[in-house]
Amino acid sequence: MNRIAIIAAMPGELRPLVRGWCHERRDGIDLWRNQSTDLDCIAACAGAGFAAATRAFAEVEKLGPVDAVISVGWVGALRLDLVSGQAYQVSSVLDARTGERFFSANVPADCLLVTATQVVNAAEKQRLATTYKAHLVDMEAAAVARLAQMRSIPFYCIKGISDGYTDQLPDFNRFISRNGQFRTASFIVFAILRPWHWRALARMGENSSKAARGIAVSLLDLLDEFKKTNGDSNHPR
Numbered sequence: 286m287n288r289i290a291i292i293a294a295m296p297g298e299l300r301p302l303v304r305g306w307c308h309e310r311r312d313g314i315d316l317w318r319n320q321s322t323d324l325d326c327i328a329a330c331a332g333a334g335f336a337a338a339t340r341a342f343a344e345v346e347k348l349g350p351v352d353a354v355i356s357v358g359w360v361g362a363l364r365l366d367l368v369s370g371q372a373y374q375v376s377s378v379l380d381a382r383t384g385e386r387f388f389s390a391n392v393p394a395d396c397l398l399v400t401a402t403q404v405v406n407a408a409e410k411q412r413l414a415t416t417y418k419a420h421l422v423d424m425e426a427a428a429v430a431r432l433a434q435m436r437s438i439p440f441y442c443i444k445g446i447s448d449g450y451t452d453q454l455p456d457f458n459r460f461i462s463r464n465g466q467f468r469t470a471s472f473i474v475f476a477i478l479r480p481w482h483w484r485a486l487a488r489m490g491e492n493s494s495k496a497a498r499g500i501a502v503s504l505l506d507l508l509d510e511f512k513k514t515n516g517d518s519n520h521p522r
Contacts, residue, residue, distance in 0.1 A: 375398045
């Protein structure tokens with residue numbers, strides 16, 4: 286049986302996928318598990334950023350060696366032609382800190398994601414798009430890809446767009462704690478007092494929900510492929 290790790294930042298990114306899965310919370314990390322005769326799927330989220338993604342992966346590995354890992358979650362678009370609320374399979378990931386590039390397994394399409402160290406605004410999206418010719422931006426995928434490379438296991442990446450290329454949104458970085466947790470209560474108070482953000486935040490909420498559903502559909506398709514190849518290989522490739 287292959288063990289598949291699914292790493293996200295926030296529970297909302299996984300919610301449509303993990304309905305009915307066994308859930309527990311350990312050391313501030315949410316874990317969901319679904320076992321069958323073919324696959325042992327473990328989804329984890331510990332917050333936003335490199336360190337949080339690393340903690341989530343380490344918690345999954347406490348349950349045993351991992352045969353493949355999938356980075357999932359919400360991203361910002363770096364192109365006008367990408368559709369908010371839609372999920373995309375990422376072909377390669379670039380770490381903006383180091384310039385390292387990691388490639389996904391079995392994804393022929395050209396979709397480059399750049400991993401930044403913080404939530405980026407519209408101006409920074411334009412810079413990243415110009416500098417790297419990238420399609421998407423997130424805060425975790427490069428960390429997950431590096432962990433997969435270190436273990437010589439396949440890496441996959443499925444991301445859904447929560448905010449478009451030109452969307453004007455408040456600065457979310459001030460509400461992310463040192464350990465990558467989003468301070469929801471503080472943000473709600475902030476947003477209530479600033480009605481000029483309401484429309485953009487409502488649109489982002491709708492796009493995030495659609496994106497999470499799209500991620501779940503793409504993930505289930507990928508897991509079905511893993512099941513088909515489970516008898517042919519020790520690793521799902």
